[in-house]
Amino acid sequence: MNLSVDIAGVTLKNPVMTASGTFGSGMEYADFVDLSALGAVVTKGVADVPWPGNPTPRVAETYGGMLNAIGLQNPGIDVFLERDLPFLNQFDTKVIVNVCGHSEEEYLRVVERLADAPVDMLEINISCPNVKAGGITFGTDPVATERITREVKKRAAQPVIMKLTPNVTDITVAARAAENGGADAISLINTLTGMKIDVKTRSFVLANKTGGLSGPAIKPVAVRMVYQCAQAVQIPIIGLGGITTAEDALEFILAGATAVAVGTANFFNPRATVEIIDGIADYLQQNRIEDIRSLIGAVR
């Protein structure tokens, strides 16, 4: 039975990775899961300098989901290279570094610093709804998406995944723009912009007023978008959005995802990733399927 998948020449031992921002740099969850069991660890967004993030409250629960407006707090590329990357490199898993910036220059500085670092892939976050400049502004304009993809590709030493936002009318436009810019893969979806109001205090629950919706509540939207993009582009797709169980992960794979990422589920089940890997293996066995790759995009 084969569980491994390939993305842009990088072989993942299984198709399950962590979703950026929900797993830190793996350190905290290493107490709960053997990181070597994972297909890949995707890090929290890394910028060229430390980012302080947004004021609190930064999170709010919603039915079957949650809103977050962390604001991409991160310790910056220097600390990442000195502390977090050596930690991750101890494990037998692929390392995908999620990159964020306010401007093209900031993204490119991080990409250049990573060029000779032991990193397997880059994921470029052009879809964060929680920062004022940068982030999502690159993801909602197809011209900007194609341009930044091309600039990143010129400098990147590793394969490049462009992370897309669902906060657009037609996500396949963004997917094609990334493909045209030379992206090696795309990942989707980032969070859906949402809001929660406290009727007792008659105020916003989040200090940022709006936040990104994630968790089981967004899964059907994400599956639909992965399916649409799979019909629109040739490059591999990493599917995410509300994945909690092996069944959820298989839905994304059948819709056309080569790999999947688990985010919010880590918060209520720190062992979600490894349980999903085991569940996928059981599914293959029970259904006498030899190779996970035969399921990718099998539902048309």
Added chain:
Amino acid sequence: MKKIETAKVISQEEISSGIFSLWLENETVAGSAAAGQFVNLYCNNAGRLLPRPISLCEIDREKGRIRLVYRVQGKGTEEFSALKAGDTVKVLGPNGNGFPLDEAAGKLLYLVSGGIGIPPMLQTAKDAASAGTVSVMGYRNADIFLANDFAAHAKCVISTDDGSFGIQGNAAYALAQTAETMMPEIIFACGPKVLLAAVKKYAQENGIPCYLSMEERMACGVGACLACVCESAEVDGHTHVKNKRVCKEGPVFEAGEIVL
């Protein structure tokens, strides 16, 4: 490897209007728990994803039990309030750092707490090897809870916002009143931000070491998501910006570390 544990409900009772006392049994959690730490409780209703952080009120290490005292605030705590002996609940912990009991050894320790900040002070009072402990507890009104449990471990001072019992005013005011005749050598505090800010100010003005237990909205509860940060005076060693994770570096901080 760490995991979410299943704890057995030993008993639950409503000790005051809307305030519940819950005894849970799980040896892994109780075995390594310290005063001032908290646990994450998970809801059964799958629509409520995030863990609810609740402080340890008492730890019975021999029997492998913990006591949680909480106020019904919203849907999650309402769900917990229906738990009965024999039920089970998912729990992760102990989390966070707890109060620095060794700092209080041999000193006159003041525990200053208000409202639902009172529960974690009970185990702290039990474990402190201080030269004397004073527990200053602030309530809204005469509907007081837990105060009797403290009697064997601390000298109790009670205040109420409406003056219907004890000193009128909040626990910071009661602290200042009591300290006039018995100066604290170290202060631990837990409760609403206004209380913490007042206690911090008092401690600074009087040159008394002070530790505060902070509260913030959480998502992961284990240090990974950066939801729960509070502003710090200096750049933090982990985050490399001026904030600290309440769930990991906290919930207890030296008062000077935190901007209130």
